[in-house]
Amino acid sequence: MIFLRCRPECYSCLEKLAERTARGAGGDRQALKAGLAFLEANFDYRRIPTILAGEIQRVIRKEAKNPDPFAAIKEKEMPLGRMLAEKYALPREASLEEAVAFAAKGNSLDFFLELDLMEKEMAKPVEFVRNDVPQLLSLLEGEGEREKTIIFCADNAGECYFDLPLYRKLSRWGKVYYAAKDSPVQNDLTVADLGRSGIAHLFDRVVSTGSDTPGLDPALCSPRFLELLKEADLVVAKGMGNYETIPEMSLQVPVFLILKAKCQPVASDLGVPLNSYVAVLMKP
DSSP: OOOOOOOOOHHHHHHHHHHHHHHTTOHHHHHHHHHHHHHHOOOOTTSHHHHHHHHHHHOOOHHHTSOOTTHHHHHHHHHHHHHHHHHHHOOOOHHHHHHHHHHHHHHHTTSSSSSHHHHHHHHOOOOOEEHHHHHHHHHHTTTOOOOOEEEEEEOOOGGHHHHHHHHHGGGEEEEEEEESSSOTTTBOHHHHHHTTTTHHHHHHHEEEEEOOOSSSSSTTSSSSHHHHHHOSSSSEEHHHHHHHGGGGGGOOOEEEEEEOOOOOHHHHHTSSSSSSSEEEEEOO
């Protein structure tokens, strides 16, 4: 089965990403030129947009000799995420669906929006256009007391504060591993970022994907992480990058995807309106 591939509108989006990355890397014009040249040479309607995005950023980081062009953005995004998560905090007795909705709310964090617009967006209740939480609950409770192994793939850095209640809720059914990037790519959460978050100790098990790409690219993930995926009973994943890449891996376990469809290609692929929240369970 073929999932999301590049569409015409992806080109301009990838151009903007290259410009933001180069700007964050110090405004290196040669780095931007190299990134845009790579985009022009490699844009193809058979490619996965997220994988191409990772490759473009890798070119720019190398050319600019800057390993983390989004470091300044993450330094602002993480305290903002913490402040908003505390403002809209869930009670400890919240249901699984409320915890999933809270994690989805975190996917609205977008540092490129004005703060007042972001706060207005975060104040809105999360209403899932596609809601497979009941199926997720049935899956979790369907095998009695058997302890499960669950991999929770993080997305953007500031979202970790919104992910914590769901991580705790999922821990009721077994061992949950919170997976972050090994090294920087755009504003995605890395293991090092989580260490600076002030809440790392609240995640019992943290694992690195071993990669520096948005979403998951099996060609770049560490053997240890790939082995852990094989052992998992369930994968929970946040964001569009994971939506674009994880289904391609043909994992032999259910995958529960939580995201806001922030671009038209992803919204169209899901069959939902732009900026819709979805919680989708995919079974092997």
